[in-house]
Amino acid sequence: MKDVIALTPKMPDSWAVVAGLYAGGPDIEAAGVNDGAVVQLRTADGRPLVAVEAPMLVHVAGEAERLLGDGVGAPPVPYWWTEVRASTAVPEAAPLAGSVAGRMRMLLGGAVWPAEAASLDVVAVPPGTGVTGITEAGLAVDVLTGSTAVVLVDRPVVPLNAWMSEILRTVAAAGLALQIVTPPHVRLTLPLRTALAGAPNRWVVQDSGNLYYDGLSGAELCWQDGTFTPVRTETREGRVAEVFADASPATDRQLIVSFRVLHENVTDDLVLGGALRTAWTALTGTGPAGWGTAEPVNLPWSTDQLTALARERSPEPTHLLAVGHPGRPALATLRVSRTEGGVAEDVILTLGYGPDETPPLDAVEPLARTLATEHGLTSMLASLRRARRDLTVPPCFEAPPIPVSFTLGGADVRAAGLDHALRPPLDLSPVRLGTAVHYPLGDGTDAQAWTVLQRLSAHLKAVPAAG
Numbered sequence: 001m002k003d004v005i006a007l008t009p010k011m012p013d014s015w016a017v018v019a020g021l022y023a024g025g026p027d028i029e030a031a032g033v034n035d036g037a038v039v040q041l042r043t044a045d046g047r048p049l050v051a052v053e054a055p056m057l058v059h060v061a062g063e064a065e066r067l068l069g070d071g072v073g074a075p076p077v078p079y080w081w082t083e084v085r086a087s088t089a090v091p092e093a094a095p096l097a098g099s100v101a102g103r104m105r106m107l108l109g110g111a112v113w114p115a116e117a118a119s120l121d122v123v124a125v126p127p128g129t130g131v132t133g134i135t136e137a138g139l140a141v142d143v144l145t146g147s148t149a150v151v152l153v154d155r156p157v158v159p160l161n162a163w164m165s166e167i168l169r170t171v172a173a174a175g176l177a178l179q180i181v182t183p184p185h186v187r188l189t190l191p192l193r194t195a196l197a198g199a200p201n202r203w204v205v206q207d208s209g210n211l212y213y214d215g216l217s218g219a220e221l222c223w224q225d226g227t228f229t230p231v232r233t234e235t236r237e238g239r240v241a242e243v244f245a246d247a248s249p250a251t252d253r254q255l256i257v258s259f260r261v262l263h264e265n266v267t268d269d270l271v272l273g274g275a276l277r278t279a280w281t282a283l284t285g286t287g288p289a290g291w292g293t294a295e296p297v298n299l300p301w302s303t304d305q306l307t308a309l310a311r312e313r314s315p316e317p318t319h320l321l322a323v324g325h326p327g328r329p330a331l332a333t334l335r336v337s338r339t340e341g342g343v344a345e346d347v348i349l350t351l352g353y354g355p356d357e358t359p360p361l362d363a364v365e366p367l368a369r370t371l372a373t374e375h376g377l378t379s380m381l382a383s384l385r386r387a388r389r390d391l392t393v394p395p396c397f398e399a400p401p402i403p404v405s406f407t408l409g410g411a412d413v414r415a416a417g418l419d420h421a422l423r424p425p426l427d428l429s430p431v432r433l434g435t436a437v438h439y440p441l442g443d444g445t446d447a448q449a450w451t452v453l454q455r456l457s458a459h460l461k462a463v464p465a466a467g
Contacts, residue, residue: 002086002094003155004117006101007064008110009075012055012082049093049125050100053083053163058298060290062326064113066390067157067189067296073111080108081296083163088142088152096123141167145226148177148200157392158182159295160191160321168195179204179228182215184243187392189295190331190350191321204228205395207243215395218244247396251355252389253444256348256401257283257364259371259380262411264342272310273303275375276322276334276347282367283351283360284330288322291334297323310336324351329391344378352389359384361404365431365438368407372436380407381453384444403441403449408460410435416460424459426452 006012058064058081064074082104086097094117102118105111112118143150149171158164158180171178177200184207188196193216196203203215212221212228218240220231230238261275277287288301299305301322310318317337324330329352337344353359364382371377383401388394413421413435421437422430431438439456442449 002088002097003153004084004086004094004097004101005068005113006080006082006084006104006108006110007072007074007113008080008082008104008108010108010110011057011080012104012108049087049090050097051085051163052100053085055080055082056162056296056298057081058296059300060297060323062289063296063298063323065326066323067159068113069156072113073115075110079110081298083161085163090125092123092125095119095121096125099123142181147225148179148227150179150181152181154183154186156185157187157189158192159189160195161296162294164192164195165294168201177201177227181206181212181228182395184395187388187394188215190391190393191295191333193393194333202228203395207241211241211243213241213244213395215244216393218397244396247394250386250388250398252387253353253359254385254387254389254391254401255283255351255353255359255361256383256385257350257367257380258346258348258383259407260344260346260378261371261375262339262342262344262378262409263376266342270307270343271303272307272336272343272345273334275345275371275377276332276349277301277303278370278375279347279349279367280322280324280330280332282363282370283349284324284328286325286328288330288332289325291320291322293320295321297321306334314338329389331391350391352387352391354389357389359444361443364405365433365440368405368436368438369433372407372409373434376409377407377436378409378411380409381405402444402447403453404444405438405440406453406456407433407436407438412460413437416463420463421460424456426455426459428452428456 057078059078061077064072084097084101086093098117099119099121101112102120105118106120141149142152149167151167168178179202180196181204184205188203195201197216204221205213205215207213213219214221220239220241221228222231232238257279259275259279263270280286280288290297290300291302291306292298306320315338317335320334320336322332322334330349332347332349335346337346351359368377368380371380382404384404385399385401387398408421422432424430428439431440441452
């Protein structure tokens with residue numbers, strides 16, 4: 001798909017859609033799909049050309065720059081974000097998408113990304129040109145086979161937006177794999193990386209010539225039997241693309257804090273998100289700027305609103321995203337779920353630092369104490385890795401994170417026994433944090449910390465026999 005985005009201070013209304021419709025001349029028809037969330041421009045014989053997503057009102061400053069790059073020219077928040085997506089199967093579809101977005105800007109003001117795509121031209125579409133694959137829910141993809149849905153994307157950063165989330169859900173329900181194919185300059189956001197990390201989905205990078213490789217593992221790939229699969233040598237071993245393995249190590253760093261809190265006393269006045277806000281404030285000096293269910297993150301931070309959404313979706317789990325204020329890259333995923341013991345919140349908070357910035361490792365232990373005494377902490381792992389400050393994922397090798405510390409919450413300390421928890425057979429100095437125990441593991445530079453953590457975990461699981 002070829003994406004063009006209109007960022008407008010006014011909401012695109014029916015007149016704007018009509019103006020976009022006429023960008024394709026009198027032979028183009030408009031139809032609603034996905035319960036009207038998408039308006040598709042089609043040829044008279046039903047071939048999809050352009051999909052206009054439902055406009056999203058963005059209240060969070062910095063999201064356009066995070067996902068589209070500096071200089072995008074987004075209006076002041078709040079503004080409307082409208083994605084116009086062109087089929088790659090029809091050459092005229094991309095100019096048509098640019099004309100749709102350009103006409104929105106003409107009527108509503110604002111900006112178009114990429115700026116050079118905007119026009120006011122009428123784009124004639126010859127009859128009988130290409131066909132785009134269509135999933136069962138009417139979602140357009142570039143290639144659809146019996147096993148795989150393939151989407152071609154070329155934008156600086158590919159987010160887990162509403163369209164991508166819907167495709168992931170649709171292909172999973174149909175038992176298909178999703179494979180996103182990009183050029184080598186493209187990066188993913190952390191939420192999309194997480195969504196693609198599990199089989200059978202894949203990020204496919206098309207480098208120069210006919211080289212294809214997995215953007216997360218580096219495995220060389222080939223198109224076989226309707227899907228991209230790893231290239232095998234004569235000994236049935238895989239190969240890693242040199243361009244993936246030879247990348248220079250990042251000088252930036254990321255601090256990753258993963259934790260779970262459990263609310264055992266579930267009442268009608270339970271408010272979620274407080275632990276995430278506490279962690280964010282402890283590590284950055286300010287709370288989250290916004291939250292949402294997809295990217296761009298569009299809603300101003302509100303524990304009341306995210307609690308209402310989780311309550312509405314219960315007993316099914318709720319997956320949410322949160323972002324920080326411009327200037328301090330910070331991104332979190334939050335999963336709210338029902339458990340036998342109550343309501344759990346699983347958080348992964350990632351913060352980015354440049355080579356001249358110092359990650360606040362000294363704030364981790366006080367944070368663990370606060371989460372343990374005030375928020376029902378179950379466990380927390382802090383780790384450090386060399387990776388991009390802007391938190392995007394490039395298609396090259398990145399070293400795994402190295403543990404900095406681990407904290408065991410009060411309930412598990414009681415289950416293991418306090419004496420047992422405080423006396424691991426390791427060169428560690430556990431710290432009591434009320435009912436919890438905190439284990440410093442290093443400064444994030446020695447990979448042996450993983451071995452120490454594994455031995456610590458085995459010790460804590462080996463509960464001594466009573467008596």
